[in-house]
Amino acid sequence: MDLYEILFWFLTVMALGCALGVILSRNPISSVLFLIATFFAISGHYILMNAQFLAIVNIIVYAGAIMVLFLFVIMLMNLNADTEPQKNRLIQLAGVISGGILFLVVLGALRSTPVTNLERADVGIGLIKNLGKTLFTQFVLPFEISSVLFLSAMIGAIVIGRKE
Amino acid sequence: MTQLVYLIPLFPLIGFLINGIFWRKMPKNLGGIIGSLTVLASFIVSLGIFFEVKSDTFQGPVVIQLFEFINSGRMVIPFAFQVDALSSLFLLIITGVGFLIHVYSTSYMHDDEGMVKYFAYLNLFVFSMLLLVLGSNYLVMFIGWEGVGLCSYLLIGFWYKNRDYTNAAKKAFVMNRIGDLGFLVGMLLILLNYGTLSYQEFFGHLGSAHIPVSNNLYNWIAICLFIGATGKSAQIPLFTWLPDAMAGPTPVSALIHAATMVTAGIYMIARSGALYSLAPMALNIVVIIGTATALLAASIAIKQYDIKKVLAYSTVSQLGFMFIALGVGAYTTAVFHVMTHAFFKALLFLGSGSVIHAMGGEQDIRKMGGLGKHMRTTQITFLIGCLAISGIPGFSGFFSKDEILAAAYAHNPVIYYCGLIGAMMTAFYMFRLYFLTFSGKFRGTEDQHHHLHESPAAMTIPLVVLAILAIVGGYIGLPAVISEHHALAAFLHPVVSNFDPRELEHGTEWMLMGVSVGAVVIMIILAFARTKTPNFSPNTGLAKVLEDKWYVDELYDAVIVRPMAGLSRLFDRFVERSGIDGFVNGIGKSVRWTSDRVRLVQSGQVGSYIFAMVLGMVLLFILGFFWLS
């Protein structure tokens, strides 16, 4: 078991544990913090797979910007207390069961796929240079369109959120 | 010149479009001028084509393909015109007589509100009729066939504010549709068995042994086509629409219901002569129907009092004569009679129109009489028409009718005797009409008497031209006893032929002529005697039956219309209302009932929606991974 594998298992356990923490914790603030931890674990996986730039972007955009937005909203609304007083055990059970069934079904379906080992060697595809080239040659039109999407999302958020 | 044949139908089409689009705004006279000039242009082109076809250098029929009309699988039907002797002759009749009637109409319809619309219809009719005779296959003919049916409907119901007139229009349309169905079935039979609708290919296949067919098939195709012809050419059992069609303006009756459209059936059968000569049973049916129609219609005409009704029944009767000619295999003779009939019947109708015009719309001959003093031109031309239709030697009708009777005699003397009786009745009712209208004392009101006048030049000139044609039109087909050279037969020979080989002896032919002329003269004298002191007391016995048209309309009403209406009511109550409506409403009700219950699933709780979505995903995964793979 070399360092790579140790790191892999550690990050995997961390990601799953923190993900469970997100859905099980009663306080929304701790949910947010668990989610941030999950994102960090996923970023770790990115680095393991030589996707360094993506890892950094994930931390900056997701863990940094998006989750801070969540935190802001929760704090602004003063939701840090438990806001679900009447819990329905039956619904929760049904949710767990159906999620589990989905997992089992996909697991069963993918069980028999041939085992392919991921190369450990770095081919450099996760570096900025390589990604930039792909993004601005092959995917330049979606890139431009996504900027329009952003603009409309921004305007939409302002329009929806303003006081009438 | 033959390459320009597409111009012939194009001109009236242009006229129709101009008149049809601008009929609200256009001044009346302009509409008439456009309508007439376009037909005149067609007539000139037709003349050119006629003389080219007539010349010795003309080689066989020329087919000009304009574009591909249908191309679907093995069925390829071009939109093509065929120029040959038969079509060029019909072109001349249609555009020539058509032009004269257009000119006549400019005066006759002058006081009518919808004059431009009228000319639009008239042009459309000429266009359709030209399409009918020019088409090089049955489909193009069928397009024209339907087109003239439509125009006939539009023009019969031209004065649509009168309910009777619109009913007459509907009747004509329905009757024609019944016939059209037969035509359509015949066409489909041809297409099914020969894979083509083109005349040349079809007739080429007929004799060849490549396609094995029984005589029955020929008979069935021929009978189906003939059913189409009975509809358009007003034969038993579909003739009742034609007398009612007199509801339209008189020039329309002259053009459509006497000179051109009704001869479409004759044209079709003459065109299909190669088929009919292989179908003896169909030919027998044609003869029987033709004879019966000629006699029935002529007998009805004897007791009619409406000037146009007499002429209408006379048309039906004359069409019967043409079918007799077709049925005995004398196609050229039938076409000959079509031509002479077009001249003298158009003349008679236009003359009657002139009379009606002078009488201020009155059509009842019981109220006329003595009109000859006031309208000399009309009287003389009308007399010429009567002489021609009666078959007095020297006039066109004599030659063509005599030829028909001779052919009938050669075929079977019984038909000849029937035809002779028909010809005698024709002479009687025509001269009864003439004497009642033009001689004796005036029997109308004082107002009408003062109003009597000769019609304007635009009406009398066509009358004179037609009268000349009605006299000289017969000389292109002199009987064999006078001249061996039959110009029309020689001209038509490449396309249609009198295939009946039995030539009559000259002595017999002289005798037949003498008998028919003698009989006709006797009938004219009889007519003069009977009308000298007009007696219009109510008819009884056979006369009453004749006046009421043998109760054919009533018979159809009782046998077909009423049971159909009863059946429809029955279906309406039990199938439509409780069956189909119940079914449809039941579906609506059941959907409503189910949705009332299913609606509860839409709780509005977002959570349950997500839940359902996940379950759906699971199901899809199971389906996709374990069941389909």
Place this chain on the structure above:
Amino acid sequence: MPIQYYLFLSMALFCIGIMGTLMRRNAIIIFMCIELMLNAVNLLLVAFSKMYGDASAQVFVFFIMVVAAAEVSVGLAVIVMMYRKVHSVDINILNRLKH
């Protein structure tokens, strides 16, 4: 590392996200669960990118992030508005879709 491990990991994360969506009624938590599912997909895309040595998959991850960011901004605005109206973020109060 076999690709299956990443497959199962990302499936597990995805299903946890789904369970959270089904169990919780707090709109913000549900939103976070959706982000979790998106990230599970991202992880899988990167794993496949590594497997095939193709950078396109990583570019797709960018686009998913872009969409997620846009979605979050609009979604949070909606939640804020909803809170302003009904003073709750419980999705079961929002059963107006029925009408």
